[in-house]
Amino acid sequence: MKLTLTNHNFSTLLNSSFINLTRPFCSLSLSSSLSSSTSIKPQVPIFLRPPIYSTKLNDLKKWHNWAKNIAFSIGSSFVQSDNGPDSTILCRELKWFIEDVVENHHSLFSQVGDDNEKVKMRADIEELYCLWKQRIEERKPFQYIVGCEHWKDLVLSVQEGVLIPRPETELIVDLVSDVVSKNEGLKRGVWADLGTGSGALAIGIGRVLGDGGKVIGSDLSPVAVAVAGYNVQRYSLQDKIELREGSWLEPLKDMEGKLAGLVSNPPYIPSKEIPVLQAEVGKHEPRVALDGGIDGMDALLHLCDGADLMLKPGGFFAFETNGEKQCRELVDYMKSNKSASLCNLEIFADFAGIQRFVIGFHR
């Protein structure tokens, strides 16, 4: 079947594509003036900052007690209002917060030590008060507070403007790893991660590909491209991962029919559900990373066309979806419109048992 980019959602995508013309971005040249994302300075996560602040143990303990009391006072009120975190989760976050901030956190509260003893920290004590307030009062996600998320065996930098990678998405890397372990050609080929966000999938996949294998990560958001570039550099994958700014397929025009693999976790939440999301998500994470249009399928359907157009024969694709309904619709769409090019379609569940991923191959 010949490719026709005429699905019912394409016009909306086209509009946004026109505004955001392709701007190639190379993570090797963060200083390049070609890209708008180069003017964005990615924030350094707290755990990577130098421990230049010094505080009396006693003052740190005071802050810790204050923060813990607030966490306890929340009880289950966030759970009731929007299924947000309860005090158990907040206390766990507080523990991780200290791990990231305090240099020698292991011996911290166990020692009988002198309360006047100095503790070395990566952030000022005043800042700690301010950050924990933001966590509770503004419901700012913990990951934006500390500037990182632990995802697979990686610690990825994140900041406001970039989606915090989810544990579910880890599975896509596992699926790719499984596929390339059996196919040397795909292992050495060029892969694409569309809507790369923090670069999580691009980096995860970059690390399972063999010599010669490459990943192109692309995103519409300049902040995402800048943060992904920072993460790529931190894992020294500049030679393997190239980042490009632009809308979906546009920055990959040169790759038509050449990709060994295509993965994406595109925005898939139906628009009307955005206002009722948990505050950490709805009020703080970028809407462009979440909102998938009326039924949440806008980007996913466009990506089906992408798989058809961009993959080489035998190439593999994996997409994350909102759940069973979207998985079924996507498979139906591919079966009725792409059966000449896409085959071996499968649906996979995440670890909560929710049907989450659609995968398949190009004929």
Next chain:
Amino acid sequence: MAHKIIFKPTFILNLKQQFTTTTTSQTHNISHCHFLHHPFFNIKIRPISLHSTTPITTTAAATANHGGYLDLTDDDLMRQCEMGTFKTSGPGGQHRNKRESAVRLKHLPTGIIAQAGEDRSQHMNRASAIKRLRSLIALKVRKTVDLDAYSPPRELLQILPPKSSIRGSDIGSQIGPNNPKFAMGMQALLDLIFAVDGSVSDAAKYLGLSTGALSRLILSDDSLRKEVNDLRASKRIRGIYWYSLWAQIQ
């Protein structure tokens, strides 16, 4: 060699309490995974069936020949497990920010359950859970030992103190409880103690150790001590404790 699994389901609850530190607020239901094995470890994937599909196939998982579990690589061991996270309410994915990353593994051949939830990433929790599973298997899966022709396997010799008279100099330095290889030595030691009906003094003779030295080894690891004492209790023998070390242990 015949293997016996002396794993009683009633143990699960105790073990769960002892070996896991998951938070209390979560529902401890394993979710029904639609595939048996976890692809993280390059495993056979079981897709939800769609018409006219060819599933991705990998070479079959190592056959579970009852036992030998600890010889398996993490990947192969994982292939014998069913994995679930803690049941989450709601649609998950992009909707959620809650770090629900606790992991629960059920080793299907033995029914042993291991879980972990205290790390910041699901990936790391999976690694901790599999480590726990290994030590639980070592503690719970027994193989029969032929005492007439008994010669301790190398894994066991490696965890013995240097003063053992049967421990050759080629065995290397003593492996302690923090070493991942300790589990296999512990398993072989429990096999022997099981074979001699819980008698530490009899087991010590087979290992060229004094009863006191073997008791000290047993006491060096909490889970090992508990397992030996459970066995002794089932045979109506007094348990081993630090304070009774001075006394004659039968």
